[in-house]
Amino acid sequence: MTEAVLRTENLTKRFGGLTAVDNLSLNLPGRRLHAIIGPNGAGKTTFFNLVSGLLAADSGRVFFQGRDITGLKPHEVSRLGIKRTMQIKSVFPQLSVAENLWVTRHATKRVLHPFRAASSDLETRERVEHTLEQIGLTALAQRPAGTLSYGDVALLEIGMAVISEPRLLLLDEPTCGMSPAETERAVAKIKQLARTIDIVIIEHDMSVVFEIADDITVMAQGGILASGNPDEISGDERVREAYLGRPEDEDYVEEAIHA
């Protein structure tokens, strides 16, 4: 049995009286694509924020490939190879699409050269062009990222995650706001990535979840409601209950089961 890529012990985060993540102990083995699902406000994004260092946990620990990363700063977590996308899409709006990728690629370097022209770095430029092709944004390379459509920004975020060569990728609702065609492209990309890197994905679109996930963890009210492979989850009564009152999602579950 290999060391878990991501493991948490009794992770807890409170906002005032609200416990967003409640004593969460997770163990995500490597080489698999994990999906985290759960109703709105379940604490999924907060969990990502705790792992990536944007929030400090009130108690509990986080381990990445056996290494304790609790309390590290966001850039330190990032430099260990844990990259993430944001639920509310977040890029560098005044930089061009290509520059967004360029900066992301360079951010992992130890030293940022203060005087050499950025444009003279051919190796990075090639990588940027390659990534642009992969995510299908070559035509928009020179556009400021702030002027892109929502779906294109989401693709750019995936591109930024890819170009930084992560060891663990945390995707927070990557297909949210995408057109069906874009979703298809993104899903294909994620599947391809999952062959080489570990991925944890938060996703509301059940058809996507059941298509790509190896394991599913269902969160509710900050804790784990159920976990298992897609078949186990789709048959789980508690999961159906948790989604009751959100008919759309129930439809998705039905759809996925019958698909």
Add this chain to the structure above:
Amino acid sequence: MDTLLLLAMNGLIWGLIIALIALGLSIIFGLLDIINIAHGDFFMVGTVLAWFTLELTGNFWVAFLAVPLIGFILGALIQRAVIQPIHNVAALSIVATFGLSLILQEGVRITFGTTPRRILPPIQSTFHMFGIDYEIYRLFAALVSLLALAGFFIFLHRTKLGTWMRAVRHDRETAIAMGVPAQRVYVLTFGIGFALAALGGVVAAPITTVEFRTGVDILPFCFMAVIIGGLGNLPGTAAAAVLLAFLEGIIQSFADPTVARISSLVLMSAVLLVRPQGLFKGLTK
């Protein structure tokens, strides 16, 4: 000991006046996101208008009504002409209000001149306290400031406009969605901010000098009160103003004024770094 009490007392009174000015600064900042560099000059314009009122009417008491009113109108006009076109962009607001500050100062130099002048207090009598004759007007100034502060908070919590202002400050988008006329609230807020500073100017005019420079000196102090009190925390701002001036008064009794000023600046840096939400967070509400 006597001088200590005296300076502490003076500090307290100054603190109340500063609180008036700082409140205006704080609501303008809280509602419009405007860092108002010209706010000290609003106060200065108040002192100068008080002087002109006295010259024209021979009656200082008129200034207590007329000057805040003029200030309100000026503030509303300035909001429409200068602040509204820059769409509450904070960086631009700094430049615009800096320009405004220059215009107000030069305007005063052109009309009023550069010579500092003094206004005699409208209440000349003194009473014996701590071994010296203390001006009754200073006590009156404290009273007026207190009343104005109380009036402002009542206005904020008891009137429709006050409720609108609090709503916009709390959450602009929601307030607009609920039908609060944000543009009108902005205009009125700026007017009220100017009026408060101008009233502070009238109250202070007989106990300070009247000249075009006073605004520049008082501005950092007002910002300190706003920060130490906590951005957007209005009672905190008022409390911080009084506390700061009081402390400076006390420090002045055994060290020179610059040391007192440096001490409060250092205190303020510490507050900013350790408790950027202000000293009084958690005490109110």
Add this chain to the structure above:
Amino acid sequence: MMTPAVIARVMLIAFGAFLVAVPWLIPVILNKFWVSVIAEIMIWSLFAASVNLLFGYIGLLSFGQALYFGFGMYGVAIGVATLGLSFWPAFGLGIVASIAIALVSGIFAVRLTWHYFAIITVVFSLIFYFFAVSVKPLTGGDDGINFALPPTFSIGGVTGSFSDANFQYFFILATVALCFFLMHRVIRSPLGKAFVAIRDNDVRAALIGLNVYQLRLIAFVMAGFLAGVAGALFAFFGRYASASYMFYHVSGEAVVWAIVGGAGTLFGPVVGTTLFIVIREIVSTHWEHHAFIVGAVAILVVIFAPKGLVGLWNAELARWSERTNDASVKTKLRTEP
């Protein structure tokens, strides 16, 4: 083909040629006095550039750059007048002093951002302003320190000194140009790109692995360096130093110059500074209330050119080149059949 890049290059060369020709050209078309005005403009442009490096490139609005200007200034003045240093050591002292104080204050200041950062930078500068005003024996207070100018160098029989107006002018030109060149290199480097990324979205910048705090501190110290060089030059230029240059109004003016000229553009601060100093010099000979005009111009520019004058120019240029491109495409199409 006149692309915006070509136009920019032509303008830069013309501008450089003009600056080199100033000592001969200006006395003929205006008078000698304007040569020193232009030298002063260059120094203040450098000062405004330090605000611009922070605000325009890493998104921190400093209202306290006068502190570092003041340290550069006093480093030189105290170096010459009190310590008896010659030109270069005094120059070095001014720059080192401003870098050191920028580092120390930056360690605290860049923990904060936005309004809080703006205010803590003012507070720091005020602390030292009041300090400088009160320790008269060291700083001369508001009256300042006057000092006798040391020669810049003397090799063999040749002496270079600021008392020679042309030498002074070219020394200032060379120093300011070098600083702007360095800044240009930084902006285009990976470091500069990281600055801009932080300005755009600091949370995202941290998530891609940039050490936001450290990079902000680097930018802060660089800006302190630029302000310090400007202060040191100004001390030699005016042969004195005074606490009044550390007051927050001086910082505020630089903010206005940088934003009016165009924050986030290399030459924005030059344009803004030039505009205001030229207005001051021209109006003040006719009307003592030139500040009135300066205030009105500042307001008009932010209302009608919120991206600053250089920003406005760039936008117009981009629109023009787009239009001519469209036109050439159209004419091609029309001539085809």
